Amino acid sequence: MLRLIYFPWAGRGAAIRDCLWLGGVAFEDVRLSVAEFRNARSTGAFPFDLLPVLELESGARIGQNNTILRWAARKAGLTPRDELEALQVESLLDMIEDYAMRLSVTIRESDPKVRLHQRAALAERWMPELYGHLEKQLDGTGSGWLVGSALSAADLKAYHLLSKLTDGSLDGMPSDALEGSATLQGWLSRVREARPCPPTR
């Protein structure tokens, strides 16, 4: 059986899980604690020593979240047929990942003073820049979705990043950052409603 290996939180696993659930793709949703991850990593269990990792039926393991997300979107039938739209989704996934990396750097920072300094740059510069890119994209399609006229992996990936940035759990990141944007707020509600409910186990 296919296995998606990640941590118990949303992070870089959530959009992949959403795609697989939306597409009805059977997979084992493996959620490792940090201690379990470190033990397994010390045995060389993961390509590049990071999660998420996709394990195929053959047992082959694949790393890098955008690679896995693109694969999951194809499996789920969520990849646009139109070539330009498919490229736009790919490009958005990479653009969003650039900003996810900026957030990751602050999460890995152990010095609280340095972290707050980094978060100020995130809150004042980088995240408004990301929100601007997304607003422009939504204004361009006019459909309520980031690409074309349907939900794509780009909506899911951006949704999870923006949700994390504004859920109040990150020191120095204001939870009201999107209050001034009716476009982004409307889009977030649309994605929230379109997201699948995790299957009951």
Ligand SMILES: N[C@@H](CCC(=O)N[C@@H](CS)C(=O)NCC(=O)O)C(=O)O
């Ligand atoms: N470029 C990688 C980044 C993966 C990554 O940073 N994963 C984090 C969790 S979101 C991780 O495994 N952290 C564990 C660690 O750094 O020890 C990807 O796209 O998958």
